Amino acid sequence: DAGITQSPRHKVTETGTPVTLRCHQTENHRYMYWYRQDPGHGLRLIHYSYGVKDTDKGEVSDGYSVSRSKTEDFLLTLESATSSQTSVYFCAITEGLAGGQETQYFGPGTRLLVL
């Protein structure tokens, strides 16, 4: 168990509403990631963080923003949810030792339905 929790685990919302998903880790790892998983696409990186207040975009960042004010928490915000953002969202962490070949460990996921 990698000590990662995600909240909420399930959410139904309406188009146009803001949504925030939370990832919390107890491992004090430097790197945190948000992915979405959709049928036929595998896992795609949305945003990642390499430290407090240090974030960058991934492959599918449009429509999403993130914040990391504490090492243990990484928030993903959908400013105005759309039906195309219906997906399962996974958070992942890795220790990020310089020069290492890192394994990412995943949280249990948040299933989001945008109506």
Next chain:
Amino acid sequence: DQQVKQNSPSLSVQEGRISILNCDYTNSMFDYFLWYKKYPAEGPTFLISISSIKDKNEDGRFTVFLNKSAKHLSLHIVPSQPGDSAVYFCAASAAYSGAGSYQLTFGKGTKLSVIP
């Protein structure tokens, strides 16, 4: 442009036999490869990895083979068990090169069904 490809969306194997899951990649900068296993309604769990300096890594019933010249890796499960039924994702990362590193590129997954 898919950099990591799992060309078989699904695979069925009899219990006790060998399961072979394949993965191809196109980016020659990838130097670390991982396999994850995913059950429905759960997060992916790390299974096994291999560095590009090796061609084989073994962990119990799971063995990963890497053929760098062919840009191909495979996961062997011997013997296959019904509990191995899951979606398997292949992932790859490039050598560390700064803050943006440790990113994984995933394949689309292969659904393995082990038939009792």
